[in-house]
Amino acid sequence: MRVGLAVLVVAYALSQFYRAFLAVLAPTLIAEIGATPEGLATASGLWFLVFALMQIPVGWALDRLGPRRTAAWLLALGGGGGAAVFALAQGPGAVTWGMVLLGIGCSPVLMASYYIFARIYPPRVFATLAGAVIGLGSLGNVAAAAPMAWAATAFGWRETLVALAVLSLAVAALIALTVRDPERAAGGTAGGLSDLLRIPALWPVLALAAVNYAPAASLRGLWAGPYAGQVFGADAGTIGTVTLAMGLAMIAGNFAYGPLDRLLGTRKWVIFGGNAICAGACLALALAPASGLWAATALLMVVGAAGASYPAIVAHARAFAPAHLAGRGVTLANLFSIGGVGIMQLATGPVFEGGAGQGADPVEGFRRLFVFYAALLAVGLVAYLFSRDRLD
Numbered sequence: 001m002r003v004g005l006a007v008l009v010v011a012y013a014l015s016q017f018y019r020a021f022l023a024v025l026a027p028t029l030i031a032e033i034g035a036t037p038e039g040l041a042t043a044s045g046l047w048f049l050v051f052a053l054m055q056i057p058v059g060w061a062l063d064r065l066g067p068r069r070t071a072a073w074l075l076a077l078g079g080g081g082g083a084a085v086f087a088l089a090q091g092p093g094a095v096t097w098g099m100v101l102l103g104i105g106c107s108p109v110l111m112a113s114y115y116i117f118a119r120i121y122p123p124r125v126f127a128t129l130a131g132a133v134i135g136l137g138s139l140g141n142v143a144a145a146a147p148m149a150w151a152a153t154a155f156g157w158r159e160t161l162v163a164l165a166v167l168s169l170a171v172a173a174l175i176a177l178t179v180r181d182p183e184r185a186a187g188g189t190a191g192g193l194s195d196l197l198r199i200p201a202l203w204p205v206l207a208l209a210a211v212n213y214a215p216a217a218s219l220r221g222l223w224a225g226p227y228a229g230q231v232f233g234a235d236a237g238t239i240g241t242v243t244l245a246m247g248l249a250m251i252a253g254n255f256a257y258g259p260l261d262r263l264l265g266t267r268k269w270v271i272f273g274g275n276a277i278c279a280g281a282c283l284a285l286a287l288a289p290a291s292g293l294w295a296a297t298a299l300l301m302v303v304g305a306a307g308a309s310y311p312a313i314v315a316h317a318r319a320f321a322p323a324h325l326a327g328r329g330v331t332l333a334n335l336f337s338i339g340g341v342g343i344m345q346l347a348t349g350p351v352f353e354g355g356a357g358q359g360a361d362p363v364e365g366f367r368r369l370f371v372f373y374a375a376l377l378a379v380g381l382v383a384y385l386f387s388r389d390r391l392d
Contacts, residue, residue, distance in 0.1 A: 003178045004068075004116075004175070004178040004179035004180055005113055005116065005133075005179075007171065007174045007175055007178050007179065008067075008071065008109055008110075008112055008113040008116075008133075008175065008179065009113070009133055009136050009137050010137075010171055010174075011071065011075055011109035011171050011172075011175060012109050012110050012113065012133060012134070012136075012137030012140070013136070013137045013138075013139050013140030013143070014075075014079060014106065014109070014140055014164075014167070014168060014171060015106035015109050015110065015137070015140065016137050016138050016139075016140035016141040016144070017140035017141065017143050017144045017148075017164075018047070018079070018082075018083075018099075018102045018105075018106055018140075018144075019044075019047060019048070019051075019106070019141075019217065019221050020140075020141050020144040020145070020220055020221040020243070020247070021144035021148050022040055022043070022044050022099075022221060022222055023144070023145075023220065023221055023222050023223070023224050023225035023226075023239070023243050024144065024145060024148045024149045024152070024225060024236070024239065024240060024243065025148070025152060025157055026040055026222070026225050026226060027225070027229060027236060027239075028152065028157055029092075029095060029157075033089060033090060033091050033092060033095070034091060034092060035092045035095060036092070037226050037349070037352070038349035038350075038352075038353060039092045039095075039096075040092075040095070040222065041222055041223075041345060041346070041348055041349040041352075042096065042346060042349060043092070043095050043096040043099040044099065044218075044221055044222045044345050045341075045342050045343070045344075045345030045346035045348075045349075046096060046099055046100050046103065046342065046346075047099040047100070047102060047103040047342070048103065048217070048338050048339070048341040048342030048345055049103070049339060049342030049343065049346070050100050050103035050104055050107070050342075051103040051104075051106060051107045051338045051342070052334070052335050052336075052337075052338040052339030052340075052341075052342055053335075053339070054074075054103070054104055054107035054108070055107065055111070055331040055332070055334050055335035055338070055339075056193065056331070056335065058070060058074075058107050058108045058111055058327075058331050059111070059193070059327045059328035059329075059330075059331030059332065060327075060328065061108070061327075062108070062111060062112065062115045062327030062328075062331070063324075063325065063327035063328060066181030066182075067108070067111075067112035067113075067115050067116060067179055067181060067182075068112075068175065068176060068179040068180065068181050069176075070108045070112060071108045071109050071112040071172075071175050071179065072172045072173070072175040072176035072179070073172075074104060074105055074107060074108045075105050075106070075108070075109060075168060075171065075172040075175065076105075076168070076169055076172035076173070077101075077104070077105060078101045078102060078103070078104035078105020078106070078107070079101075079102060079105030079106060079165075079168035079169075079171075079172065080105070080165045080166075080168040080169040080172065081101050081105070081165075082098045082099070082100070082101030082102035082103075082104070082105055083098070083102065083161050083162070083164045083165035083168055084161075084162070084165040085097055085098040085101055086098030086099070086102070086161050087158045087159075087161035087162045087165065088158075105168065109175075110133065110134070110137070110334070111327070111330055111331050111334055112175075112179070113133050114126075114130060114133075114314065114318075114330040115182075115327045115330060116182055117129045117130065118318055118323075118327075118329070118330060119182040119183075119323070120182050123315075123318070123319060123391075123392050124262060124391055124392060126315045126318055126319075127257070127258050127259075127261055127262075127267070127311055127312050127314075127315035128258035128259050128262070129258075130258070130311035130312075130314055130315055131254045131255060131256075131257050131258030131259075131308075131311040131312070132254075132255065132258060133311075134254040134308070134310065134311050135251050135252075135254035135255040135258075138247065138250055138251040138254060139251070141220065141247040141250060141251070142244060142247040142248060142251070144243075144247070145240050145241075145243035145244035145246075145247050146237075146240035146241060146243075146244045148160070148240070149236050149237065149239070149240035150240070153236070184324075193328055193332060195322075195325065196321055196325060196328060196329060196332055197332075199320050199321075201320045201387070201388050201390075202317055202320050202321075202332075204383050204384050204385070204386045204387035204388075205313060205316050205317045205320075205333070205384070205387050206317065206332070206333065206336045207380055207383035207384060208271070208275065208313060208380040208381065208383060208384040208387075209310075209313050209314075209317065209333050209336040209337045209340070210336045210337065210339070210340035210380065211340050211344070211376040211377055211379065211380035212271075212275055212278075212307065212309055212310065212313060212337065212340075212377065212380060213307065213310050213337050213338070213340065213341050214340055214341045214344040214345070214373065214376060215278060215282055215303055215307055215373035215376070215377065216246075216250060216278070216303055216304050216307035216308065217341045217345075218341060218344060218345050218348060218373075219246070219300060219303060219304075219373075220243060220246050220247060220250065220300075220304060221345075222345065222348075223348065223352075223366075223369060224239070224242055224243050224246060224300060225239045225242075225243060226362075227289075227296070227366050228242045228293060228296075228297075230362040230366075231289065231290050231296075231362055231363055231366060232290075232292075232293040232296070234293060238293075242293070242297050242300065245297055245300070245301055246297070246300045246301055246303070246304040247304070248301075249300075249301035249302070249304035249305040250304040250305065250307075250308050252305055252308075253274075253304060253305035253306060253307070253308030253309075254308045254310075254311060256305070256308075257270065257271075257274065257308055257309050257311060257312045258311065258312070260312075261312060261315070261391060262391070265391075266389055266391075267312060267315065267316050267319075267389060267390065267391055268316070268384075268387055268388075268389035268390075269389070270309075270312060271309050271312050271313055271316065271384070272381060272384060272385070274306045274307075274308075274309045274312075275306070275307070275309055275377055275380070275381055275384075276377075276381060277302065277306040278302070278303055278306035278307040278377060279373075279374050279377035279378055279381065280374075281299045281300075281302040281303045281306065282303060282370050282371075282373040282374035282377065283370070283371075283374040284299055285299050285300075285303075285366075285370040286367050286368075286370035286371045286374060289363055289366045289367045289370060290363045303373075310337055313333065313337070314330055314333045314334065314337070316387070316390065317329065317330075317332065317333035318330055318333070319390040319391070319392060320390065344372075344373075344376065347372070348369060348372070351365075351368050351369055351372050352365040352366070352368065352369050353365065354368065
């Protein structure tokens, strides 16, 4: 099982890469194939929305078919196919379809490992294991920054995407060979999402899940590059450095959140405090969006680290789900989290454009963007106050 879990971590690193690499390629795609920042925001948002919608069939497949076949088949078809479509893109439409396919391919890999954790490990260590997977897998987020910028310059962005398509197929094959499906839980597979949604304790947790990941994911995956370039005049190498710094902060945050609930004896207030810090960093960026590149980078790193509470929130939601619905329990939380990112990502294009005035004032556009993220987190935190703390 350890080898299979290691391969799933590699697959998750690919998922992290595919959700973040547009920030680095954005200037090139705008120059070469006629893409626009708003169009790329839509393509990135669709990645998250498709990923989220796939959680419903993925949850069913994990409980009925097991993680091995679910993850291997979807990663091969969507991951390999999506990277190939992207590599052949002659216009913005192909980029959008490539991102849609990549969202499908990446949708099962993290949940496959979480399903295994939920089925064979004690509930108290779920958050630590979940955070470790995201922390290690977030090396893909790091690879989507400066290393991706280097590869696109050295080999060409199309050639790099072809190599990633081959890599996706290879990892899918390794999943099929190494992952073992846990035994079925007592109680069979009866029940579904409707049973979970009838649990009142889940709703405040799901409310925060719907907004908590949006600022970090959207800024790191798309807007950090245009922000550094349009506001501070950063070149591709500097943009890679900024996004790398934010990616490393997200990794550190994932490892930090994991054991904090056991160390402090509370899951709810660890999550609440971290997201309050993230909202504060977004507000600070809104108050002074052009104060300096490295000050802005430091605040982006705070957003990345403090906004990395996703595994802890999934663990909080998982604590209320029965064992025989473990697959649908973790995917329900993931649906709200990634779906929230997708919806907010689609909204960020109009939010930015409304402030920038068709590109005349990008500083004002980014100011509105940061206010938007801070307000989202504030609403989520108010709802989360009504949640019930639970570690088991």
